[in-house]
Amino acid sequence: MSSMSLLDFKDLGDDISLYEPRIQLENGHRDCCHSQGPPQTRLDSPSLIILCTWLGGATSKRIERYTQQxxxxxxxxxxxxxxxxxxxxxxRSERSLHRRLRPAHREIRRIAIDACSNPTCAKPAIVDGGILLHMFSQGGANIATHLVTSLNSILATMGRDIPLPLRQIVLDSCPGDPDINSSYTAAAHSLPGAHPLRPLGCAVLYVMVASLLGLEATGFRKPLARVMRAQLNDPDIFSPRAARLYLTSRADKIVDARHVEAHAQQAAAMGLKTEILAFDKAGHCSLILEDESAYWDAIVSSWERNGPPKMTEGRGRHSHKGSSPADSDQWRSRL
Incomplete structure (x- = not known):
């Protein structure tokens, strides 16, 4: 098992970084795979994994638990x-945010799209780019939505009239439908816990959150959370071929598991391949602390079941430990 840390990532700027595996060349030297196009992976490995982290508490140490695994x-x-x-x-405005995402646009195209447009590439780029997108909480879902939306626009200018070819979407502790209290609690995680000015910062933050939600309620600002919930189930934005795995906890105090389950049910009703795994005790964006094995088994097995050349579909109830009681025959569930 090889070791990897965030120090192995290349900083691309604007809070975006890239890790590329190194391959063993015939002459014994090691080189980064980017010079050879997409890496030569074992059967059914993602060509690219995209992680969009959560607001507050997403320290390098916590993020490394996911990147390392x-x-x-x-x-x-x-x-x-x-x-x-x-x-x-x-x-940030939408235009400003999309501009800051340009480094990610460039690398996603190079690794998973442009290289696979080569006729010798085994994966059909139009159908399946071998991409796994993992988003955490409202913040990660928001940045992931902007990333995919803006990249879709770029691909459209290249003559591609379909969304980014994702194979799997992991929605971890999202999406919610937050009120003022849960929105404030989520945002407060971004403030330093031991700073002497934290109480003042919390007060200012509460006023800011209340003001933003007030602007949304009066129509002066788009209701961000609800717009995002709709976009996540929009087949013109997120590929309808992608399998969706929802991971949530009934003990989450920031994103209500019922909101996650409702979104998953809407996706299933639209005919999207949908699975959900609900934990009982874990806190927000801490699901691996309750049952790390079940967490990763769900991700890996979902990926492997939904690989090319033909995505299998099945209907049934959840049988996995910890699965949601909201399961019905509409769910395309195979955990």
Whole structure:
């Protein structure tokens, strides 16, 4: 098992970084796979994993638990890490945010799209780019939606009239439908816990959150959370071929598991391949602390079941430990 940390990522600027595996060349030297196009992976490995982190508490140590395990599972997969900031979530304009995402646009195209447009590439780029998108909480879902929307626009100018060819979408602790209290609690995670000015910062933050929600209620600002919930189930934005895995916890105090389950049910009703795994005790964006094995088993098995050449579909009830009681025959559930 090879070791990897965030120090192995290349900083692309604007809170975006890239890890690319190194391949063993015939002469014994090691070189980064980017010079050879997409890495030569073992069967059914993602060509690219995109992680969009959550607001507050997403320290390097916590993020490394995910990047390291993804690397251990698929050592030949590239990883793009997009960190989420409070400023990006609530203040930046759409145009400004899309401009800041340009480094990610460039690398996604190079690794998973442009290289696979080569006729010798085994994966049909139009159908399946071998991309796994993992978003955490409202902040990660927001930045992921902007990333995919803006990249779709770029691809459209290249004559591609279909969304980014994702194979799997992991929605971790999202999407919610937050009120003022849960919105404030989520945003407060971005403030330093031991800073002497934290109480003042919390007060200012509460006023800011209340003002933003007030603007949304009066129609002066788009209701961000509800717009995002709709976009996540829009087949013109997120590929309808992609399998969706929802991971949530009934003990989450920031994103209500019922909101996650409702969104998953809407996706299933639209005919999208949908699975959900609900934990009982884990806190927000801490699901692996309750049952790390079940967490990663769900991700890997979902990926493997939905690989090319033909995506299998099935109907049934959840049988996996911890699955949601909201399951019905509409769910395309195979955990």
């Amino acid at each position: 993804y690397h251990n599972t698929w050592p030949n997969s590239s990883i793009i890490l997009v960190r989420t900031s409070l400023l990006n979530y609530v203040a």
